[in-house]
Amino acid sequence: MKQPLAFRMRPETLDEVIGQQHLIGPGQVIRRCIEQGRLFSMIFYGPPGTGKTTLASVLANELHLPYRLFNAVTGNKKELDTIFEEAKFYDGLVLIIDEVHRLNKDKQDLLLPHVENGRIILIGATTSNPTMAINPAIRSRCHLFAIKPLETADIIAALNRAAASEKGLNGQVQLDPKAAELIAGYCGGDIRYALNVLELCAIASDEPVISTELVQQYVQRPVRGIDKDGDGHYDAVSAFQKAIRGSDVDASLYYLARLIQAGDMDSIERRLLVIAYEDIGLGNPAAVARTISAIDAAKRVGFPEGMIPLGVAVIDLALSPKSKSGELAIQAAMAEAEASDPPVPAYLRFTPVGMKEEDKYPYDRPDLWHKIQYLPDAIRTKRFYQPQATSAYEKQLAANYESLKRYARSKNLAELKRGK
Template sequence: MKKPLAFRLRPKTLDEVIGQRHLIGEGCVLRKCVETNQLFSMIFFGPPGTGKTTLATVLANEIQMHYRMFNAVTGNKKELEQIFAEAKFYPGMVVIVDEVHRLNKDKQDLLLPHVEDGSITLIGATTSNPLHAINPAIRSRCHLFEVKALTQEDIEQALQNAIHHPDGLNDRVTIEEEALHIIARHSNGDIRYALNILEICAVASEGCITKEIVGQFSSIPNTGIDSDEDGHYNTLSAFQKSIRGSDVDAALYYLGLLIEANDMDSIERRLLVIAYEDIGLGNPGACARCVQAIDAAKRVGFPEGRIPLALAVIDLCLSPKSKSAEHAIDAAMQSIRYASYSIPEYLRYTPVNMKEEDKYDYGRDDLWNKIQYLPDKLKDEHFYEPMLTSSYEKTLAQNLEKLRKIPRTKNLAQLKRNYPIK
């Protein structure tokens, strides 16, 4: 059975690798490793289809080091023990670990001493951010290198190579320029995705790959969003930052990516967080409208649900922003974590052995704004500070200023005497 095109065309030398000039260009770190015939334990991280595992095998081949592949998901302890036994005959043997972020504790415990003493050279590959996903014990023993998504020009070069290469399509087909551009554009920097599309298009064509044929097998771009991978969180992060920065066009773009991924749950959670965290008291009405828009979108589902969601995003983007509520609750919680204070007795649900005149009076609403509610040691603390970004919060600020000028007291008996019932 013929192996896939992407597998057949895997580079065997650094000069055959497309892209990643920041790592393999003249004078760059991986080029230096090959030139000095020295390799270190390292982790390659980046999007799918960018050549992380390929780079690892190329390095081992270039330096002529014995290597073995190990998958962190499917591999077991017995396989690792066989690798360690083999490494005794090949000191420093390269062990290429795919999905390295998924190594469980047992496998890590087996690997660590061999990486530590240099009996094996670990090269890990992962699509996750190693600062979040890789165990610190593994991470501290490896150098981290980012493998970046390929440019459209890089992908087009790889496609042309595949058409002409003897191990590729060997000039059995041609491709229209526009069809080439579409595959490269849709691949989103993923060379494996591009070569897979090229291969099936070559089979479906009658000697020439046209844009119509490409359209049958690649109707929408490869977004790279996966709920378990960094692409998902990066998109959500860009979505929120775009709304916070009032860039309505960018926010709609990232919303579109999430809609294409059919990820209603993430859209709902992120929009609610954005509404109350970033807009907040700048425009409370927009927060309420956001909830209504999400409810409408969930009721009708996709594709129509995109319309109320777009409405909410535009509304939030162009609204005045205020993070004063978030800052206020964070300040209050910081105080709580610093020290614990007793609630004043007159505020307790059932105060014990307290004279009637010292108790909180539920019928004296004229006194409520003159009572001290914070514990004594916090009585002068101010957690809420208005952000004057909207007319609404300016009104709140004016009211707050008046209220803070009123002296507050914990002597309720004296307060009642000062303000007798008329």
């Protein structure tokens, strides 16, 4: 059976690799490795179909080093032992591990000594964030390099090369430039997916030219670099909050749309609530309340209609006055609580023992409550809330705060009661 087009078109030399100029361009680190004949253990991380494993094998080929492929999910310890024995006969054996973040502890324990002494040069490939997904023992022995999604121009170049190459379609069909642009737009930077689409269209075509209509017929949805559990999802969540914080309503709606496509209402609900209280907060408390109502409405009706109240809430939050004073205040209070633990003043305790009646908290004197010292003596001058005058509401809170500071709070309740 004929091998898939994407497999046949895999680069064999560094000059055949498309994209990743930040690593393989003139003067960049991977090209310098080739030029200087040196290689070290590394991990390539990035979205699927961006050439991580391919680049690893190209490196080994360019340096004329033997290499072996190992899958961290399906491979077993017996396979690793065989590779380690084989490595004894070489001056450095390259071990390319796909899904390296899935390497369990037993396999790591076998691998680490060989990486440490240089007998094995490890090149790992993963779609996960290595700082979070890769075991520190592996990570500390490897250099980390990001493999980026290919640009549209790179994808189009790869498609045209595959259509013309003897290893590819060998010129049997032509690719309409508009069709190439359409495939590149659909694939989301995934060159493997783009080549798979090209091959499918070439098989299905009765015409000498692959048209945009044919591409649209066989590819219904673009590939998205986002799913509920992948790093792309968390990147979108991060961008979502930053866009709202930066008052970019269009970007905020775009990232909301990407999260809705993932169908993860739980993450949308949690993030919107955090954004509302952390970034808008006292700048517009009414918008915070409206966000809660919008989330409730979205959950009641479900998707797709649920996107409407969510979109309204996002517009409201993005264009609202912002204030992080509430979040910063509780963070400051938490830091103080972790750093010190002074006793609660006796007159504030739940059951004060042995106190004179005149020294007890005056439940029946609301006229005195704002004059009482509530913080323990050791931190009585601490200030956690710093108003941000971004809205009329918080300006009023700040004015109240300043007016209350005029009172010298006292712990001598007897004197307060006597009006001294």
